[in-house]
Amino acid sequence: xxxxxxxxxxxxxxxxxxxxxxxxxxxxxxxxxxxxxxxxxxxxxxxxxxxxxxxxxxxxxxxxxxxxxxxxxxxxxxxxxxxxxxxxxxxxxxxxxxxxxxxxxxxxxxxxxxxxxxxxxxxxxxxxxxxxxxxxxxxxxxxxxxxxxxxxxxxxxxxxxxxxxxxxxxxxxxxxxxxxxxxxxxxxxxxxxxxxxxxxxxxxxxxxxxxxxxxxxxxxxxxxxxxxxxxxxxxxxxxxxxxxxxxxxxxxxxxxxxxxxxxxxxxxxxxxxxxxxxxxxxxxxxxxxxxxxxxxxxxxxxxxxxxxxxxxxxxxxxxxxxxxxxxxxxxxxxxxxxxxxxxxxxxxxxxxxxxxxxxxxxxxxxxxxxxxxxxxxxxxxxxxxxxxxxxxxxxxxxxxxxxxxxxxxxxxxxxxxxxxxxxxxxxxxxxxx
Numbered sequence: 001x002x003x004x005x006x007x008x009x010x011x012x013x014x015x016x017x018x019x020x021x022x023x024x025x026x027x028x029x030x031x032x033x034x035x036x037x038x039x040x041x042x043x044x045x046x047x048x049x050x051x052x053x054x055x056x057x058x059x060x061x062x063x064x065x066x067x068x069x070x071x072x073x074x075x076x077x078x079x080x081x082x083x084x085x086x087x088x089x090x091x092x093x094x095x096x097x098x099x100x101x102x103x104x105x106x107x108x109x110x111x112x113x114x115x116x117x118x119x120x121x122x123x124x125x126x127x128x129x130x131x132x133x134x135x136x137x138x139x140x141x142x143x144x145x146x147x148x149x150x151x152x153x154x155x156x157x158x159x160x161x162x163x164x165x166x167x168x169x170x171x172x173x174x175x176x177x178x179x180x181x182x183x184x185x186x187x188x189x190x191x192x193x194x195x196x197x198x199x200x201x202x203x204x205x206x207x208x209x210x211x212x213x214x215x216x217x218x219x220x221x222x223x224x225x226x227x228x229x230x231x232x233x234x235x236x237x238x239x240x241x242x243x244x245x246x247x248x249x250x251x252x253x254x255x256x257x258x259x260x261x262x263x264x265x266x267x268x269x270x271x272x273x274x275x276x277x278x279x280x281x282x283x284x285x286x287x288x289x290x291x292x293x294x295x296x297x298x299x300x301x302x303x304x305x306x307x308x309x310x311x312x313x314x315x316x317x318x319x320x321x322x323x324x325x326x327x328x329x330x331x332x333x334x335x336x337x338x339x340x341x342x343x344x345x346x347x348x349x350x351x352x353x354x355x356x357x358x359x360x361x362x363x364x365x366x367x368x369x370x371x372x373x374x375x376x377x378x379x380x381x382x383x384x385x386x387x388x389x390x391x392x393x394x395x396x397x398x399x400x401x402x403x404x405x406x407x408x409x410x411x412x413x414x415x416x417x418x419x420x421x422x423x424x425x426x427x428x429x430x431x432x433x
Contacts, residue, residue: 047276047410054413058402063419064235065396070347072426077325078104079195080422082206084327084341086111086191089224090138091119095156097145098138099124104344105195109182110134114156115143119186121193122179127160128152133179154179187211188219209279210323216313222337222357226374230352230385234392236326236344237419239352242388243340244322245409246271246287253383255376263317264288274316276410281324281418283411286316298372305369310335310359322411324418335359336373348392354381 048056063069085100090111097112108124110133126133131149144161146153153162158179166172183194185203192203204211232239242248249271250260264272264287275286295303312331319331328340341353356374361367394400405412 045407047273047407050276051278051410051414054410054417058404059413059416060402061395061398061400064237064392065347065398067347070235070344072423073344074104074106076426077419077422078102078344080200081325082185082192082194082199082201082203084190084192084323085109085121087224088119088186088189088191090191093140095141095143096139097134097141099134099136102343103346107195108132109193110179111184111191111193112145112156112158116157118157119184119191120158121182121184121191122158123182125180126150126152127177127179128163188214188217207279207323208282210282210321213277213279213284214321214329217331218310218312219337219357221310221359222335223360224355225358225370226356226378228354228378228381230354230381231345232350232352232385232388233348234350234388235347235395236342236350238392238395239350239388240322240326240328240340240342240415241412242384242391243328244283244285244320244411244415247406247408248387252387253380255380255383259376259380262290262293264290271408273408278414281421283322283414284315284319285411286314286319289317302369302372305365312337322415324415332373334369334373336370338377348396350388352385 048054083102085102086098090096090098091113094113094115094117097110100109100111101107102109109121110124111119111121113119124133125131126147126149128147128150131147133147133154134145135148141156144153144155146162151162151164152160155161158181160174160177160179163169163172163174183196183199185192187203187207194203199206246263247270249256249263250265250269251257260269260271264274266272271287273285274288275284277284312335314331317333321329323329326342328338330338330340332338335358337357339353339355339357343351343353345351356377358370358373361370395403
């Protein structure tokens with residue numbers, strides 16, 4: 001069972017070290033601003049210059065808190081794009097399957113490995129009277145699936161193979177009563193589905209330049225090692241916005257602050273990107289390492305452990321890809337990959353799925369390193385959960401009607417430009433369209 005992070009236990013006061021860090025940053029900011037403001041200003045706003053089409057104005061709060069917007073997102077975003085629902089490792093052999101409940105689309109999806117080796121997805125609905133066909137979250141079947149209501153039976157390719165008391169039906173045509181398929185495709189071991197009968201784009205077309213960008217990444221050598229499913233009291237866009245920037249890193253919590261020490265920053269201690277790219281609706285940002293960082297304590301011991309190298313052709317120390325609308329693929333040194341999926345449950349509820357992938361450890365020391373890295377990230381993400389929920393509470397209060405972004409949050413602007421692109425066909429709910 002996945003470990004469950006609980007935001008309600010994150011109530012410990014901020015550490016003295018964190019408060020000292022904040023005060024030191026503000027002191028540096030004051031000194032730099034008044035001491036050489038022109039020089040500092042010349043280093044700023046580089047991304048707005050490179051991507052002027054993204055604008056620089058504030059963003060509205062209403063799409064985060066309006067139930068009407070949440071309903072429009074269902075039809076105009078989530079039912080119009082390719083969605084990642086798992087990895088091929090989840091269905092490794094013929095007959096293996098899993099069920100994905102996608103609340104935002106009002107659908108239960110059955111993904112199954114066919115006897116012909118093909119991975120397919122279907123609506124998890126029996127053709128008789130639309131009972132939910134498979135009730136288990138995952139499993140292995142011996143060549144067929146049977147509805148527990150009236151016993152209609154389907155093979156691994158979704159064809160109707162058995163009907164109880166079939167002669168007593170007035171009209172029935174098995175060839176037309178198989179399971180309802182969903183468009184399904186795979187990329188780099190990830191399984192994607194699409195709710196349109198005939199998607200406007202193939203998966204490859206939808207991913208665009210992302211496929212070329214990650215073409216040389218050997219993701220098959222990485223294996224799911226740890227997983228968390230987090231239920232948050234926040235809108236899904238609040239969660240993905242917060243993860244899609246590192247401006248908050250020095251301030252949010254002590255674990256975040258420790259990560260800041262490792263990364264590239266300016267003279268004020270604020271994080272900086274080394275790369276930002278757009279691939280249609282998708283983005284990459286990357287940040288380099290702090291050349292002056294010297295590990296100490298446990299970090300020094302962990303760093304001394306020899307590990308089997310798995311070098312991925314990353315852009316920098318930390319690469320963070322956002323696949324619109326709700327998926328993240330990120331890479332850290334040592335061959336670590338983590339993925340996020342943000343699934344809306346309601347306008348104010350999100351399930352945040354977190355998956356850590358590592359190379360298979362060759363000895364106990366490598367296993368310890370993986371557990372340590374997992375724990376580091378887990379503790380940082382626990383701080384994030386509290387942040388997401390507090391931001392949403394503030395938005396939902398309607399104290400403010402808009403919010404502001406700085407230049408190192410350009411990737412959030414890019415995400416919302418893609419959001420607006422798909423929502424432009426929606427019926428106006430607040431006079432914006």
